[in-house]
Amino acid sequence: MRLQDKVAVITGGASGIGLAATERFAKEGARVAMLDLQEEIGKQKAEELQAEGYRVTFYQVDVSKEDDVQRTINDIAEVNGTIDILINNAGITKDSMLHKMSGEAFKNVMDVNVNGVFYCTQAAVPYMVKQGKGKIINTSSVSGVYGNVGQTNYAASKAAVVGMTKTWAKELGGKGINVNAVVPGFTESTMVAAVPEKVIEKMVAMVPVKRLGKPEDIANAYLFLASEEADYINGTALHVDGGIMM
Numbered sequence: 001m002r003l004q005d006k007v008a009v010i011t012g013g014a015s016g017i018g019l020a021a022t023e024r025f026a027k028e029g030a031r032v033a034m035l036d037l038q039e040e041i042g043k044q045k046a047e048e049l050q051a052e053g054y055r056v057t058f059y060q061v062d063v064s065k066e067d068d069v070q071r072t073i074n075d076i077a078e079v080n081g082t083i084d085i086l087i088n089n090a091g092i093t094k095d096s097m098l099h100k101m102s103g104e105a106f107k108n109v110m111d112v113n114v115n116g117v118f119y120c121t122q123a124a125v126p127y128m129v130k131q132g133k134g135k136i137i138n139t140s141s142v143s144g145v146y147g148n149v150g151q152t153n154y155a156a157s158k159a160a161v162v163g164m165t166k167t168w169a170k171e172l173g174g175k176g177i178n179v180n181a182v183v184p185g186f187t188e189s190t191m192v193a194a195v196p197e198k199v200i201e202k203m204v205a206m207v208p209v210k211r212l213g214k215p216e217d218i219a220n221a222y223l224f225l226a227s228e229e230a231d232y233i234n235g236t237a238l239h240v241d242g243g244i245m246m
């Protein structure tokens, strides 16, 4: 019970890595607010976990909509008394080579992966400042660190996530708030399910441990950084990527 009675907000919690984190955090005793665009699957997953006795509530929200985010975070804090943990996990890809990438595809990815992280963090931080403690974990990607063919928009957004993480670690560290990033490698999820088999094989070949990551591998890193065991870790970007060097 490493998160007993902690109030955790997990964005993109309805599938993939976010769902694994929702389950893991709930099982560690947290009250989890699962935020996602996908209402049907989100509600269903929350109900399944509630039936098992876990405290999980689904909120339908688009993290790229500032007012909706603010309202949702305020509702969560009102119902639960505060917000202890924010996992900025929601993210999208819209891949194409530079010469084919539309301005709209670039903007859409930035809206969710960068603006969404900014809006959620700005909304949650006042509650953490008020209680003098909190944990914020942002989700970057190996694409943002090494670059990746076809991912100008995504790589830019995930590099921005590391920049925001390090800035907030400096701004908020003195207020008892730890801000860190997790940098996942290629991980089995709906995001990677769309990738052709041959490309997956090539991806696996690049990973020294010779497998893709599992959503639980990333959820474990979120859990560690959200726990008291990580109280002296601030401003780091923790790679959970099987040792890949792209």
Ligand SMILES: NC(=O)c1ccc[n+]([C@@H]2O[C@H](COP(=O)([O-])OP(=O)(O)OC[C@H]3O[C@@H](n4cnc5c(N)ncnc54)[C@H](O)[C@@H]3O)[C@@H](O)[C@H]2O)c1
Binding pocket: 011, 012, 013, 014, 015, 016, 017, 018, 035, 036, 037, 038, 061, 062, 063, 064, 088, 089, 090, 091, 092, 112, 116, 139, 140, 141, 142, 183, 184, 185, 186, 187, 188, 189, 190, 191, 192
């Ligand atoms: N899967 C990988 O290989 C991989 C690698 C590196 C980083 N990541 C990052 O990990 C995070 C989780 O990705 P995943 O692999 O679990 O993907 P996923 O597609 O399975 O899950 C992402 C979730 O975010 C939600 N979402 C998307 N846009 C949203 C919005 N505007 N508002 C609210 N929710 C929204 C989706 O509905 C979905 O449930 C993302 O930030 C992703 O960029 C994934």
